[in-house]
Amino acid sequence: MKIPLGFRFASAYAGIRKIEKDDVALIVPDQPANAAAVFTTNMVQAAPVRLARQNLKTSKGQVGAVLINAGNANCATRTGDKVAETSCRAVAKALKLSAPLVFPASTGVIGVELKPALLTKAVPKLVEELSPEKFEAVASAILTTDTRMKTASEEVQFNDGPVRIAGMTKGSGMIHPNMATTLAFVMTDAVVTPKTLREILKTGTERSFNSLTVDGDMSTNDTLLLMASGASQVKPLAKEKEVLGEVITWVLESLAEQIAADGEGARKLVVVRAVGFKTSEDARRIARAIANSPLVKTAIAGNDPNWGRILTAAGYAGVPFDPSDIDVELQKVMVCTSGLAAEYDEPELKKKLDESEVRIRVINKKNGKGEARFFTCDLTEGYIRINGSYRT
Amino acid sequence: MKIPLGFRFASAYAGIRKIEKDDVALIVPDQPANAAAVFTTNMVQAAPVRLARQNLKTSKGQVGAVLINAGNANCATRTGDKVAETSCRAVAKALKLSAPLVFPASTGVIGVELKPALLTKAVPKLVEELSPEKFEAVASAILTTDTRMKTASEEVQFNDGPVRIAGMTKGSGMIHPNMATTLAFVMTDAVVTPKTLREILKTGTERSFNSLTVDGDMSTNDTLLLMASGASQVKPLAKEKEVLGEVITWVLESLAEQIAADGEGARKLVVVRAVGFKTSEDARRIARAIANSPLVKTAIAGNDPNWGRILTAAGYAGVPFDPSDIDVELQKVMVCTSGLAAEYDEPELKKKLDESEVRIRVINKKNGKGEARFFTCDLTEGYIRINGSYRT
Numbered sequence: 001m002k003i004p005l006g007f008r009f010a011s012a013y014a015g016i017r018k019i020e021k022d023d024v025a026l027i028v029p030d031q032p033a034n035a036a037a038v039f040t041t042n043m044v045q046a047a048p049v050r051l052a053r054q055n056l057k058t059s060k061g062q063v064g065a066v067l068i069n070a071g072n073a074n075c076a077t078r079t080g081d082k083v084a085e086t087s088c089r090a091v092a093k094a095l096k097l098s099a100p101l102v103f104p105a106s107t108g109v110i111g112v113e114l115k116p117a118l119l120t121k122a123v124p125k126l127v128e129e130l131s132p133e134k135f136e137a138v139a140s141a142i143l144t145t146d147t148r149m150k151t152a153s154e155e156v157q158f159n160d161g162p163v164r165i166a167g168m169t170k171g172s173g174m175i176h177p178n179m180a181t182t183l184a185f186v187m188t189d190a191v192v193t194p195k196t197l198r199e200i201l202k203t204g205t206e207r208s209f210n211s212l213t214v215d216g217d218m219s220t221n222d223t224l225l226l227m228a229s230g231a232s233q234v235k236p237l238a239k240e241k242e243v244l245g246e247v248i249t250w251v252l253e254s255l256a257e258q259i260a261a262d263g264e265g266a267r268k269l270v271v272v273r274a275v276g277f278k279t280s281e282d283a284r285r286i287a288r289a290i291a292n293s294p295l296v297k298t299a300i301a302g303n304d305p306n307w308g309r310i311l312t313a314a315g316y317a318g319v320p321f322d323p324s325d326i327d328v329e330l331q332k333v334m335v336c337t338s339g340l341a342a343e344y345d346e347p348e349l350k351k352k353l354d355e356s357e358v359r360i361r362v363i364n365k366k367n368g369k370g371e372a373r374f375f376t377c378d379l380t381e382g383y384i385r386i387n388g389s390y391r392t
Numbered sequence: 393m394k395i396p397l398g399f400r401f402a403s404a405y406a407g408i409r410k411i412e413k414d415d416v417a418l419i420v421p422d423q424p425a426n427a428a429a430v431f432t433t434n435m436v437q438a439a440p441v442r443l444a445r446q447n448l449k450t451s452k453g454q455v456g457a458v459l460i461n462a463g464n465a466n467c468a469t470r471t472g473d474k475v476a477e478t479s480c481r482a483v484a485k486a487l488k489l490s491a492p493l494v495f496p497a498s499t500g501v502i503g504v505e506l507k508p509a510l511l512t513k514a515v516p517k518l519v520e521e522l523s524p525e526k527f528e529a530v531a532s533a534i535l536t537t538d539t540r541m542k543t544a545s546e547e548v549q550f551n552d553g554p555v556r557i558a559g560m561t562k563g564s565g566m567i568h569p570n571m572a573t574t575l576a577f578v579m580t581d582a583v584v585t586p587k588t589l590r591e592i593l594k595t596g597t598e599r600s601f602n603s604l605t606v607d608g609d610m611s612t613n614d615t616l617l618l619m620a621s622g623a624s625q626v627k628p629l630a631k632e633k634e635v636l637g638e639v640i641t642w643v644l645e646s647l648a649e650q651i652a653a654d655g656e657g658a659r660k661l662v663v664v665r666a667v668g669f670k671t672s673e674d675a676r677r678i679a680r681a682i683a684n685s686p687l688v689k690t691a692i693a694g695n696d697p698n699w700g701r702i703l704t705a706a707g708y709a710g711v712p713f714d715p716s717d718i719d720v721e722l723q724k725v726m727v728c729t730s731g732l733a734a735e736y737d738e739p740e741l742k743k744k745l746d747e748s749e750v751r752i753r754v755i756n757k758k759n760g761k762g763e764a765r766f767f768t769c770d771l772t773e774g775y776i777r778i779n780g781s782y783r784t
Contacts, residue, residue, distance in 0.1 A: 044707035044715045044731070076703055076715065078732055110700025111733050220704050294686075295779055302780030308468060308502025312612050315436035323436045323468065339436070340470055341503050380780075381773040387687055388694030388772075 004189035006231025009134035011141035022141035036197035047080030061194025064101030087119035139168035152254035208252035265382025276364035289317035297379035396581035398623025401526035403533035414533035428589035439472030453586025456493030531560035544646035600644035657774025668756035681709035689771035
């Protein structure tokens, strides 16, 4: 992992989770970092989402500390706003920051009161333990039903020297485009303005977190924060900015892929590509309908090359097409040509479907320029087991 | 069951299914019946759907025979159109009808060639066995992954005498508003024009089959056919027509409810009501988002009064509302009031959630006039088992 310069990290167990596993964390840039964020579009928004949005506006895109907790979403509770404010104030005081420089994020169960003392009591310990080495400790503390840590990093050489990008994320259920129960924190040590970060985040999110679906549910707490510490003292030139945006997008894509691969109960990452459609929005709808179809996802779980379900899902995506223009490939094997069954070796394909990554490609032979990609996972009995008993 | 006068029924085993269970059926009105139908809106449409739509148009709303098969959708195959035409011609010939009077419908696996001889060979046997008594035999023959027969009937007394309405349906997966892998055949012996039948079907479908979701997948074969034999010789008066429409809608609602209750792997019927929203379209979106949420449906499976997931699903329905206006009831117990946790006896509510019917009610205290109801089912491991291995 290439951790960007100028950030320190800490995590601790505050007693929010029932099991003793770190559940609070801090990310602190040495100096307030330039920042941009995207949030859930759900009508029901958790208190920390509302406060983070407001603080980022007040601070004009500056973040001095990120306070994260897992195990409780601090959403739809009587004391939510107060809890978010009190805990952020405690962090501001301990780090001698103005209050709007603290960016809160919570994930976990909805509708259960969160005791503010749990958070405020943990703050001194967190501040004391801050270290540039604890990136992975934080990446681990933010997880909930995830089965594995999700991080990605890149280093890129610019004219004035190297800059680093690293990100962490969590999430495995309630995952749908336009943000889900996902938190993501991505950092760079490049010198970048909040405005440029916002532009990068906009296209980067579209290609990553907004092209991701696990179960079609969209949460109340989703937050994706991008920060630039500037600690590398490398200011990308005009052309290098594009490269930086591209590399940050890679990190975002990797994080999104990891979420899909770790979807609740999932055994496989499924990557759906739609190509040759009229517009990229058309392709996106097709890819999303397929990625979101429980029937496609259960077929993938069962290693079943059931292209009929793929074609059917494409058919209700709301995009006009002629089925006789459509080819479908599974693991690069043509299973449907011109809307009809292709000849293929089914036992061999079933073996190929039993891999940890399954690629579905839907080709419109009208050869339009629109293409899109969506990440999802297979749908197994494990999803039901996890979600039939998560809360209680 | 009050079977409408003027219809005969037959079913047989034609060898389309692997197991020996009747898989073809005929419904034959004594005289060509007035009829109206709605079909799937999927871009991929099975050959019988295309032919049925065309025949009904050519015949100006007359149906002389309905030929149904289960076990093969006759969709996305090289010979689909030919199979549908050949088999309908065989029926037309045997019953001395003009070809466009035959209405075909198929359900089952997609993309597998269906041998036309299987159908044509079965026709003489079907015709020979036609009887007014075999309604339930047909209702059973059209089932696929269903675990039980789905029928409903009503009798209503008009000025000129009684009329009967009876319907049958199938479907338990690939179920979503705007038709799903569902076939439904509803008959009455009232004297009604095709135009009136179309009007009745339009509102009736909206309140029943278009308010139903099992898994969000919409099939290539969905067909709902309403026929009036006129055999009662009772012609409803202007006011009675409204009553007839209402009673036919009851039958449709009962059939839709039975599909939801028999959703693949389901143990519970879930009825979601949204009331007090600005428009009925708003209420519909809210009810649909909740009915379609895998997280809500797995919670119901686990007897978990997880109102946070219900509120969250409402929040991404695309309808603006203030969470503090929202109450949520589960089994008539208030679990969320003004967007916050209500006090309730959780062990007792968990017991109530363990019933075969679960009622969710979302109330917007702004007291708008918009309300809607959606039918769905819980989501269990059984759904995954069925769909991970259905085809192979």
